[in-house]
Amino acid sequence: AFEYISPYIIESVTIDPNNSYAKVGDSVTITVTEAQRIGGLTSTPAIINGKQISLVDQGDGTYVGIYTVAEGDNDSTNVEARNIRLLGVNGVSSLAYSSDSELNIDAHTPSISSVTLTPDSGWLKTGDSVFITVTAENNETGLIPSNAIINEKPISLSDQGNGTYTGVYIVQTTDAQGVNLLAANIYLADVAGNVTGYTSSPRSSLKVDTYAPTISSATINPNAGTISVGDSVAITVTAGDNESGLIVSDARINGKFVSLTSQGDGTYTGKYFVEASDEEGINIEASGIILTDAAGNVSEPSSSTGSTLRVEIPQVLVIASVTISPNSGYLKIGDQVNITVTAKDNVTGLTPSDASINGKA
Numbered sequence: 001a002f003e004y005i006s007p008y009i010i011e012s013v014t015i016d017p018n019n020s021y022a023k024v025g026d027s028v029t030i031t032v033t034e035a036q037r038i039g040g041l042t043s044t045p046a047i048i049n050g051k052q053i054s055l056v057d058q059g060d061g062t063y064v065g066i067y068t069v070a071e072g073d074n075d076s077t078n079v080e081a082r083n084i085r086l087l088g089v090n091g092v093s094s095l096a097y098s099s100d101s102e103l104n105i106d107a108h109t110p111s112i113s114s115v116t117l118t119p120d121s122g123w124l125k126t127g128d129s130v131f132i133t134v135t136a137e138n139n140e141t142g143l144i145p146s147n148a149i150i151n152e153k154p155i156s157l158s159d160q161g162n163g164t165y166t167g168v169y170i171v172q173t174t175d176a177q178g179v180n181l182l183a184a185n186i187y188l189a190d191v192a193g194n195v196t197g198y199t200s201s202p203r204s205s206l207k208v209d210t211y212a213p214t215i216s217s218a219t220i221n222p223n224a225g226t227i228s229v230g231d232s233v234a235i236t237v238t239a240g241d242n243e244s245g246l247i248v249s250d251a252r253i254n255g256k257f258v259s260l261t262s263q264g265d266g267t268y269t270g271k272y273f274v275e276a277s278d279e280e281g282i283n284i285e286a287s288g289i290i291l292t293d294a295a296g297n298v299s300e301p302s303s304s305t306g307s308t309l310r311v312e313i314p315q316v317l318v319i320a321s322v323t324i325s326p327n328s329g330y331l332k333i334g335d336q337v338n339i340t341v342t343a344k345d346n347v348t349g350l351t352p353s354d355a356s357i358n359g360k361a
Contacts, residue, residue, distance in 0.1 A: 008086045010096035011035040015048070015081050019102040021192035024109050028067045030055065030081045032096070037061025041088045046081040049105050050074050055084070073107035106192030111137040112199040115183055117150075120204040123295035124181075130169040130206065132157065132183045134199075139163025143188040151178040151208055157186070173210050181206040209295035214240030215302035220253070220286050223307040228314065233272040235260065235286045237302070242266025246293055251286040254311055255279050260289070274311060281311045318344035324357070 016029045030046050032055055043055035043063040051073065055065040063086065082097040118131040132148050134157060145157035145165040153175065157167040165188065184200040221234045235251050235258060248268040250257040256278065260270040268291070287303035320342045331337065339355050354361045 006091040006093050008038060008041060008088055008091060008093040009035040010084065010086060010093050013046075013081055013084055013096050013098040015079075015098050015101060015103065017103060018098070018100070021104050021106055022069050023106055023190075023192040023194045024069050024071050024073075026069050028069070028079075028103065030065045030067065030098070032063040032084055032086070034061045034063075034086055034093075038088070041086040044083065044085045044087070047083045048081045049076050049079050049107075053081070069105055069107050071107060071109060073105065075107055076105045079103050079105055104192070106190055106194060108190075109194040109196065110140050110143050110188045110190050111196050112186065112188060113137045115148075115186055115199055115201040117181065117183060117201050117204050117206065119206065120202075121206060124171045124206060124208045125295040125297050126171055126173045126210045128171045130171075130181070132167045132169065132201070134165040134186055134188070136163045136165070136188055140188075140190075143190055146185065146187045146189075148183040149185045150183045151181050152176050155183070171208060171210060175208060175210055177210065178208045179206075180204060181208070207295070209293060209297060211293075212297040213243050213246050213291040213293050213299045215289065215291060215299050216240045218251075218286055218289055218302045218304045220284075220304045220307055220309065223304070223309050225308075226310045226312055227274055228312050229274050229276045229278075231274045233274075233284075233286075233309070235270045235272065235304070237268040237289055237291070239266045239268070239291055239299075243291075243293075246291040249288065249290045249292075252288045253286045254281045254284045258286070274313075276313060278311065278313060280313050282309075283307055284309050284311060320344040322355075 011033045014031050022028055030053060037060060039057055039059045039061055045052035045054050046065055048067045051067060053065040053067045055063040057063055078101050080098045080101050084096045086093040112134060114135045116133045132155060136143055141161055141163055147154040147156055148167055150169045155167040155169050157165045159165055180203045182201045182203045186199050187196045189195045215237060217238045219236050237260060239246055244264055244266050248260040250259055251270060253272045258270045258272045260268045262268050285304045285307050289302045291299040323340045325338045341352060343350055
């Protein structure tokens with residue numbers, strides 16, 4: 001029997017690269033080499049990863065084509081170039097293909113379905129945290145997240161193994177006083193190097209305030225002399241930079257707590273009214289005053305100073321008892337009745353009034 005032997009022999013078929021990963025946009029070069037370096041032949045298309053790739057005569061016995069990975073192509077492992085023949089006027093070569101490839105194709109770029117912040121409203125002070133959650137489309141796991149940028153700080157994100165990638169921003173004292181924070185410049189990459197577009201969270205209503213308010217002065221008026229029941233003392237607290245809108249604590253003065261209220265101009269005022277039940281005091285001051293801003297930052301406690309003000313409470317005299325002896329039976333002319341008045345706490349040195357008994361003083 002006659003055995004056909006083609007004059008054309010394919011010596012080798014190679015692909016480059018032939019290991020690692022090829023991602024969307026990467027190219028794989030297919031090179032077919034004719035054993036005798038015969039040029040001018042026609043090559044059938046190579047089949048690689050389910051695609052037909054034309055091979056072009058290089059004029060030196062090699063025939064080259066390029067497969068460029070496109071979005072949506074097959075995801076494959078150990079891909080090879082197959083079904084290749086060389087044709088000429090004198091015949092057709094045998095089928096040839098590449099071999100020993102360890103090239104993997106990843107033709108699907110990941111995408112991000114959402115980026116969220118928790119919380120996403122209110123105030124943040126030093127030590128507060130914001131949780132950043134990035135969710136991959138179809139909850140794809142095993143991706144490599146970029147850092148997130150929030151309030152000018154890079155925050156590492158980590159794979160939670162369920163298609164989410166999370167990180168925590170913890171506010172530091174020196175951070176920017178940002179408003180309407182968002183997490184930005186976030187992308188996800190797969191092991192092949194396919195990268196999502198940059199994504200950000202929606203702009204939040206979060207605001208950062210790491211500066212505690214200060215108290216520039218606390219005064220009382222009057223701050224000298226003597227006051228007594230019914231008198232009042234005005235307390236005035238002035239915030240640093242006349243900051244308004246702060247929350248002011250009560251002031252403590254002469255053992256009493258006095259409410260302070262904002263005047264809308266950076267001052268916070270209240271009045272202490274002396275009552276009969278109050279303690280007597282000397283050099284009294286308003287103390288224990290703090291200011292708190294909307295973020296929860298708290299000033300150092302402050303007090304008034306330099307007072308020589310004295311509180312004197314007039315002594316209230318109380319008669320503990322009044323008795324007569326005898327207090328029963330009959331009295332005749334010449335009999336005597338003794339009247340005894342006892343002061344509360346047995347206070348001595350008092351001047352009694354006359355007593356009136358049976359119409360006589």
